[in-house]
Structures are given as C-alpha cells and as structure tokens.
Amino acid sequence: MLFSSASAADEKVAQTAISIVSLSPPRIRVEGQLAGETTNWKFLDEYAGILSLSDRVENLRVFTADNSVIPVRRLKPGEFASASPANRFSYEVNLNPPAASVNAAHISWLTAEYGALMLDDLLPQVVRQTCLQVTMPQGWKLHTSEPQSAGGCFDIRNTEKAIIWAGRETRAYQGRTRAINFTFITQGKWSFADEEVVSSISTILKEHENVTGATPFKHALVIVAPFPVPTDAHRWSAQTRGNTVLLLSGNMAARTAALSRLNLSLVHELFHLWVPNGLALSGNYDWFYEGFTTYQATRAATELDFLTFQEYLDAIARAYDRYRAQVQAANHSLLAASEQRWRDAGTLVYHRGMVVAFLYDLDIRLRTNGKRSLSDVYRELLRRHAHGQLSQDGNSSVVQVLHSFMENAPKAHRYLMSEGVIDLTTELSPYGLEVEKRGAATRIHVASALQGAQYKLLRKIGYNDQVNRRH
Structure with missing residues (x-):
C-alpha cells in the first residue's frame, strides 16, 4: 500500500x-x-x-x-x-x-x-x-x-x-454481506470449489464489518488467481488497491489444507479494504496497516475458528522468533522500520508490528476489564478518518488514537517509538502467559495458576481451560 x-x-x-x-x-x-x-x-x-x-x-x-x-x-x-x-x-x-x-x-x-x-x-x-x-x-x-x-x-x-x-x-460470482456487494473473480483449477471461496469471502467481510462498525466501500472486487509462473504451492502474495483485492496463490493438492491457507490469507488481505484503503491517512505508517493488521487478522481468524487459541499464540511466537532472527531487530523502532519497509526492514514491520500489537491488545483489555480491545482502536480510526475526509498524517493520527485508549503510555509504546529488543517473557507475565524455548522455537502458553483478571482476559481472547491445556 x-x-x-x-x-x-x-x-x-x-x-x-x-x-x-x-x-x-x-x-x-x-x-x-x-x-x-x-x-x-x-x-x-x-x-x-x-x-x-x-x-x-x-x-x-x-x-x-x-x-x-x-x-x-x-x-x-x-x-x-x-x-x-x-x-x-x-x-x-x-x-x-x-x-x-x-x-x-x-x-x-x-x-x-x-x-x-x-x-x-x-x-x-x-x-x-x-x-x-x-x-x-x-x-x-x-x-x-x-x-x-x-x-x-x-x-x-x-x-x-x-x-x-x-x-x-475467468469465472465470476456475485455475493453480498449486510452492506457490501462483492464480485469474486477466479482463474485456473483449484482443489476447492469456487463456491467455498464465495462463502469464505462473505463470512470474513461480515466479521470485519462487525469488528470495525464501518463499511469502507459499497462494492468490492476480489480476484484469486494462480501466479503467472510455477511457484511453491504454499506461497501467496496479495495487494489491495482501493476496493480491489488481488491475491495470487500456489495450489496445494489437499482441499482442506488449501482452503485453510486461503482463508487465512483472505482474512488478512480483505481487512486492507478497511485499513489503509478505508482511511484518509497518508505517510509511512506501515507498522500499523501491515504489522498491527497482521495481528488483527489473526484475532479475526481465531474468532472465525480458522485458528485455535493455541494456534493463535503460536502465530505470535513465530512472529517473535522471525523478528528476533533479524540482525537489525534492536536497531529500529517500528516507526523507523516503516520508513525502510521496502529496503531492509520489511519483515520487522510485519513481525515486530504483530508482537507489539498483541501487547497493546492485552494491555487495553486488562486496563478496561475486557470492555475494550485493539478492535476499538480501529473503530475509532475509521470514525475519525474515514476516506473522503481531509487526509491526515498516518503516524500521528494512529498514535493519537492509541493514546486515547491509555491512561498512561503502556510498556508496548516504547517498542513503537524507540529502539530496543522486546523481552517477551517479562511483557507477557502480567497477563497470565508464559514463554519457553523449545530448541530454537519460542512457545507461548497459559500459566498453570491464573489470577481472576488474567483468567477473564484470556477467556475473552479464546482460552478455554477445558480444551486448552499446556502441551
């Protein structure tokens, strides 16, 4: 974008x-x-x-x-x-x-x-x-x-x-949600049915409508097609411009795995209809519309049962490991990384941004006793800066809205504004989450003993102590 x-x-x-x-x-x-x-x-x-x-x-x-x-x-x-x-x-x-x-x-x-x-x-x-x-x-x-x-x-x-x-x-299909009419265009052979994709698009758009409380466009065009040259079956790449979503994908042979991967890709990319394309904001605020949105899409995928609660935590852990694996991990704030996204700090925007968004979400939820979350930040941004209004600077506008949800700046704020390595163990402890290393991989799990506020918080984001056990 x-x-x-x-x-x-x-x-x-x-x-x-x-x-x-x-x-x-x-x-x-x-x-x-x-x-x-x-x-x-x-x-x-x-x-x-x-x-x-x-x-x-x-x-x-x-x-x-x-x-x-x-x-x-x-x-x-x-x-x-x-x-x-x-x-x-x-x-x-x-x-x-x-x-x-x-x-x-x-x-x-x-x-x-x-x-x-x-x-x-x-x-x-x-x-x-x-x-x-x-x-x-x-x-x-x-x-x-x-x-x-x-x-x-x-x-x-x-x-x-x-x-x-x-x-x-090309094959074309029409669909609609409460407020958005969409056209789905596809090409080539897939291991899933076209109608399954239409259903997924409708379900995902409805979730994003409900979470944001906004409708950025009355019509959307969603294109899912093969890459122009043979590519790894697990790979996908996408871009959203205005109200058009283009998603190119490899083709996995197994229907269930292919549809699951496509659904996760669509959850992320369709949210770009709202952010940044539904906002009258400018500048390099990629840390938010890519990094934070990667996290927000993971939350949506969990709510839609595309991911289990543990898979949600695993996605955060993978982002943390990928961020820490970069040589420049401690040398850029998120704002600075956004300035160099297409040079040498692109994955920092996504992976560090996702982890910092997770910390913001937990902090907002705990401070408000579960009454608010990062989703409310998106709602407020879309209320203040919906496209069609006078364009404003993205960085200052988003930071201002984030601050409006905090009595004091959370610890996560320094990872946005300043350099430094994220200490995940220390950051997650107040929320009843523990971090361990399994070889080179980080593992996030729920602590064995939870305080009342921690338990309530984790239940709000999908934890079920009858199902989610440490393993």
Missing part, C-alpha cells in the same frame, strides 16, 4: 487506449491524448521495492495536435523530456512476469492466458484520471471495479488505485 503521486498542478484528464502487440512475448501498446500539453514524461520506476519498472517502456513517441513528431530525450530512469510541448503519446510496454513471483501482486504483467494491468505503472505519471479503452484478444474478458460507459470506456478516477484483470477463462 505505498503510492507515488503527481502534484495537483500536473494532473491532466486524458483519453488513453491499451491494446495487445503480442502475447509471446507479452507486449502492449499504450496510446493517449492529454487534455493539455506537457514536456515532462515521467513513468513509475520503483514500487514496493521493485526497481527499474520504467525500463519496460520502449519506443516512446510524442506528438503535437497536428500529428507532428517531437524529439524526446531521456533525463534519468523513468523520466523523459520532449523538445517542445506535446499532448499525444505512444509507446510499448514489455509485460513479462517478474522474476520473483511474489512481486506479481504488485506490478503489471501478462501471460498467454491471463494477467494484471495496474495503470499506475503503465500510464505516464501525468495521467491521474482517464477515459481508458482496452482491447484484448478474442475470448478474453476484463474485470475491474472501475465504472464503464456505454461506449466501452473505463472511467478511471485515480490511476494509482486502478487494477484491471484480463483472462481467457
């Missing part, structure tokens, strides 16, 4: 068209006409840690209104200058899938069967709104949450958020 943006003064409404040059190798042609003229032709060069994206753009030509060709020179990667103002352009884009399969959820690519078109890395950055025509081979279908006119033009209001899925044999 990190987008570049052009200044308001540079934005121009455009008429654009995308067509296929070839499927092997995958190449598209992009043509367009701006409402005004410009000499600056800039393309996205880096996104989500993926470099040199603009190198895929080839044969750039720009023209005047009378079709005169204007010379163009390259200033630096992703940026070109025309000798005089122009309002028309044409170029081709190489859409080979990325070498690292996990990157395919973040940038445009195309195969002979299907592909993802993400307009932010395909169109010049000067184009932020456009009427887009897309021409695909016979038999292909297009799926997007963007509105389409009677003439077939997609009315793109924000190219940074727009995703178009294209494929030969």
Whole structure:
C-alpha cells in the first residue's frame, strides 16, 4: 500500500487506449491524448521495492495536435523530456512476469492466458484520471471495479488505485454481506470449489464489518488467481488497491489444507479494504496497516475458528522468533522500520508490528476489564478518518488514537517509538502467559495458576481451560 503521486498542478484528464502487440512475448501498446500539453514524461520506476519498472517502456513517441513528431530525450530512469510541448503519446510496454513471483501482486504483467494491468505503472505519471479503452484478444474478458460507459470506456478516477484483470477463462460470482456487494473473480483449477471461496469471502467481510462498525466501500472486487509462473504451492502474495483485492496463490493438492491457507490469507488481505484503503491517512505508517493488521487478522481468524487459541499464540511466537532472527531487530523502532519497509526492514514491520500489537491488545483489555480491545482502536480510526475526509498524517493520527485508549503510555509504546529488543517473557507475565524455548522455537502458553483478571482476559481472547491445556 505505498503510492507515488503527481502534484495537483500536473494532473491532466486524458483519453488513453491499451491494446495487445503480442502475447509471446507479452507486449502492449499504450496510446493517449492529454487534455493539455506537457514536456515532462515521467513513468513509475520503483514500487514496493521493485526497481527499474520504467525500463519496460520502449519506443516512446510524442506528438503535437497536428500529428507532428517531437524529439524526446531521456533525463534519468523513468523520466523523459520532449523538445517542445506535446499532448499525444505512444509507446510499448514489455509485460513479462517478474522474476520473483511474489512481486506479481504488485506490478503489471501478462501471460498467454491471463494477467494484471495496474495503470499506475503503465500510464505516464501525468495521467491521474482517464477515459481508458482496452482491447484484448478474442475470448478474453476484463474485470475491474472501475465504472464503464456505454461506449466501452473505463472511467478511471485515480490511476494509482486502478487494477484491471484480463483472462481467457475467468469465472465470476456475485455475493453480498449486510452492506457490501462483492464480485469474486477466479482463474485456473483449484482443489476447492469456487463456491467455498464465495462463502469464505462473505463470512470474513461480515466479521470485519462487525469488528470495525464501518463499511469502507459499497462494492468490492476480489480476484484469486494462480501466479503467472510455477511457484511453491504454499506461497501467496496479495495487494489491495482501493476496493480491489488481488491475491495470487500456489495450489496445494489437499482441499482442506488449501482452503485453510486461503482463508487465512483472505482474512488478512480483505481487512486492507478497511485499513489503509478505508482511511484518509497518508505517510509511512506501515507498522500499523501491515504489522498491527497482521495481528488483527489473526484475532479475526481465531474468532472465525480458522485458528485455535493455541494456534493463535503460536502465530505470535513465530512472529517473535522471525523478528528476533533479524540482525537489525534492536536497531529500529517500528516507526523507523516503516520508513525502510521496502529496503531492509520489511519483515520487522510485519513481525515486530504483530508482537507489539498483541501487547497493546492485552494491555487495553486488562486496563478496561475486557470492555475494550485493539478492535476499538480501529473503530475509532475509521470514525475519525474515514476516506473522503481531509487526509491526515498516518503516524500521528494512529498514535493519537492509541493514546486515547491509555491512561498512561503502556510498556508496548516504547517498542513503537524507540529502539530496543522486546523481552517477551517479562511483557507477557502480567497477563497470565508464559514463554519457553523449545530448541530454537519460542512457545507461548497459559500459566498453570491464573489470577481472576488474567483468567477473564484470556477467556475473552479464546482460552478455554477445558480444551486448552499446556502441551
């Protein structure tokens, strides 16, 4: 969820068209006409840690209104200058899938069967709104949450958020919750039925609606498809832009295991419809919308019985071990790690963020005698900063809401704001949880003797002393 943006003064409404040059190798042609003229032709060069994206753009030509060709020179990667103002352009884009399969959820690519078109890395950055025509081979279908006119033009209001899925044999299903209509698009063969995924999406969206008390969008598009190249069956990668969720996955042979893994992936990714996409917040507050949300999704999975209580604790323990395994574990606060998420501190954002969110949740629950939790922080954020309102700084806004739930700053707060290693044993002791090492792995379990407040707290988050025994 990190987008570049052009200044308001540079934005121009455009008429654009995308067509296929070839499927092997995958190449598209992009043509367009701006409402005004410009000499600056800039393309996205880096996104989500993926470099040199603009190198895929080839044969750039720009023209005047009378079709005169204007010379163009390259200033630096992703940026070109025309000798005089122009309002028309044409170029081709190489859409080979990325070498690292996990990157395919973040940038445009195309195969002979299907592909993802993400307009932010395909169109010049000067184009932020456009009427887009897309021409695909016979038999292909297009799926997007963007509105389409009677003439077939997609009315793109924000190219940074727009995703178009294209494929030969796509399957589409409709579903709804109390307040959200959703379309489910899928491709290829899976070990589970499409209808099972529709049911899961509906169940998960209802849980997120109930927890947040908010509806960020009236309609959502959820795409689940195979990676563009053969990948480990256990791997998945996803991204949510606006009200579109794209989840790419390997295919596990066993139905139960495959559906369980998909459900856990969807619990996390669908929550991104609310955070950050449902918030009018900006800046690098990835520690919250990724790290804390990883924890919040784990709580939702436990409430939905996708995870047992012990599996919930095991997920926290794994995050702790992965965070401690990093050389820089003590060298970054969460806020600082967010600034370097796509460089060398990405997993710190997720794993340290998840552990710190767990500590915040326990602290809020204990302080309020179980009347409030981290879920209430999300509710308050969505109340104060729902999208459509004036955008505010994400870091200061989230910290302010977190503080509003505390009489005094909890110990967990220093792990957010300052450097230092988390002492999990000391931090969990007040909540009736104990930590032990089993070889290289950390194990979290419920203490054998609990005080009344501890027992009540743990029961609230799923502990059942008749079922959950230390083992």
